[in-house]
Amino acid sequence: MYIMANKRNGTIYVGSTSDLPARAYQHRTGMIEGFTKDKGCTLLVWYEAHEDLDGARLRERQMKKWKRAWKIELIERDNPQWKDLYGTLFG
Incomplete structure (x- = not known):
């Protein structure tokens, strides 16, 4: 489970994957045509691990129904500066 953004309080994208470093x-x-490329969502601003991909996909579907404010609150709880977390994936 992850959220990409183009800037703080900007456009956000919610997704799930079995390989977060590669997907980010x-x-x-x-490399991926579509929404994130068109909107410039290049910053990994939030992520969480799940036991399996089915659990991550369920959470993704739930979060895509959330209000934008709830997603922003989730990001800012763990990453108030909206720092790019990509580097944290590699220790």
């Missing part, structure tokens, strides 16, 4: 890299470099 794809978003960062624009």
Whole structure:
């Protein structure tokens, strides 16, 4: 489970994957055509691990129904400066 953004309080994208470092890299470099590339969502601003991909996908579907304010609150609880967390994926 992860959230990408283009800037603080900017456009956000909620997704899930079984390989977060690879998926975040794809978003960062624009390898994936679509919403995140068009909107410039290159910053990994929030993520959480799940036991399995089904659990992550369920959480993703739930979060996509959330109000924007709830997503922002979630990001700011753990990452108030909206720092790019990509580097934290590698220890």
